[in-house]
Amino acid sequence: MLHRVQGIVLRSVDYGEGNKIITLYTRELGKVGVVARGVKKVKSRLGAVTQLFTYGDYVFYRQGKLGTLNHGEIIEPHHKLREDLYKSAYASYLVEMVDRMLGEEDRSLFLFDQLEAGLMAIEQEKDMQIVAHVFELKMLAASGYTPVLDKCASCGRTEELAAFSAAAGGAMCSRCKHLDPYAAAVTESTLKLMRLLQQVDLSRIGNVNVKPSTKSQLKHSMRLYMDAHVDVRWKARSFLDQMDKYNI
Template sequence: MARHVTDFNGILLFRRDYAERDYLVKFLTQEFGKKMFLVRGAKKRGFKMTADILPFTVGRYVGDIADEGLSYIRTARETRQFQAIGTDIFKNAYATYIMSLVDTAFPDSQQLPDWYHRVYRALELIDEGLNPAIVTNIVEIQLMPAFGVAPQLQGCAICGRTDLPFDYSESYGGLLCQQHWAADPRRLHLSQRTIYYLRQFSVIDLDRIHTIQVKPTTEHALRQLMDEIYASQIGVHPKSKRFLDQMQTWAPKLMADPTDDD
C-alpha cells in the first residue's frame, strides 16, 4: 500500500474511540478528499494534540497518507475550533448534519477541493451567526447531484420556460411552470417565495453570502421540501438528522421564557 508524508488541510468530520488509547478521526481534506486517520495514544494524559482533534476543528496537519485504508497524523501545524458551533447545541446540530451528509455523499479518497471549501464556508457562516437552517438548506440543495438527484430548478422541466410562476413536481424531477401544473395533480403547491429561494439556493455562492433574511413560514416550507426530496428520492437520513428533527420539536419549549404566564 502506497504511503507518503505530507502536509494537508483538514476539517474534522468526526472522531470515535479505537482500542483503549487511540482515536479514529475522519477529516475532509482539501488535498485528498475524505480520509480516516488513526491517532495513537490520543487518550493518554498530556497528549500534545488533544486540542487539535476536538470536534469542529479545522487546520493544517502533517500526515502519513495512505492511498487506501487508514492514514496517520504525525503532528498539527496550525488549527482552530469553530467556537460558537462547539458551544451552541443548535449550531452544533446543523453543522454535524452538514458534515454527515458530505460524508455520506462521497466515497473516501475522492478529491473534493470544491466541497472542502463549501463545507468550510458553511461552517464559518454558521459560526458567525447566520441562520443555520438556511445554510443547511443551501448545502442540501447543492449536494443533491452528488446523490444522483439533479432536479431542474432553473426552468420548467417540460418546456424550459423561466418567466412564469412555478411549482415543484417530484414526478417530473423539478419545476413546472404554470402552463403545465395540470400535468402533475400531485405537485407540491409551494409558494412563489419558497420557489424563489429554492432556485436561488441551487446556484448561490456561499462566499458571497453575508446575511440572509427568510420568513419563518418560508424556512419551514424549505425544510419540509428538503425532507421530502431526501426521504423519497435520495433515501438518506443520517442519525444526526434524527437528532435535528427531535431538537426542532423541543427547541420552542427550551427557548420559552419560564416566567411567562399560561
C-alpha cells in the same frame, strides 16, 4: 507515504484504549481516515486537532487504507460549534452530508471551501436553516441531482410554476402538478429563493430575512428532494427535528 494536508474533521470514533479514528475531508486527498494514537490521554498533543469540525494542517503516514496521524496544527478550531446545541446540530448535518454523500478520496476544492464557509457562517450566527439548504444544494449538484428551478421539470413551461416535485426533478407548473400527488405546493417567492440559494457562495452569504411561510415551504421541498435522491437516514437532521419538536 507521508502526507501533509489541510483538512476538516468530519467524524471521530473511539478506537481501542486511548485512540481515535478520525475522518478528514482534505483539500489534497478528499476524504481519508486517520488513526490518532493516544489522543484520549489528558496530555496528548493531538487532542485539540482531532475534535469534530476542527480545520487544521495534518501530517500522517499511510501505507494501507488508514493513515497514522503524526502531527497537527489548528487553523480554525470552530469551538463555538461544539458549545451551542443548535450550532452543533446544524454543523453536524453539514459534515454528515460530506461524510455520507462523498466516496473515499472524492476530492473537490470547491466543496471543501463551501464546507468551511458553511461552518464559519453557522459560527457567525447566520441563518442556520438557510446555510444548511445552500449546502444541500451544493451537495446535490456535486452528486448530479441539481433540481430544475427555472421551468417546469415536466413540460418545460416557465409560467405558473406552482409546485416542487422530487419525482419530476424540480419545479412543476399548475398544469402538470397533478402528475405528482406528492409534489409540494410552493409560491413563486419560494422558487425564487431556491434559485438564489442554488447560486450563492457560502463565503459571501449575508444575513437574510425570509418569511416563516417561505422557510417552511423551502424546508418541506428540500426534505422531499433529499429523501428521494439521497438514500440516507440523517442522524443530525433527526436530532434537529427532535429539538424542534420539544422546543429545546
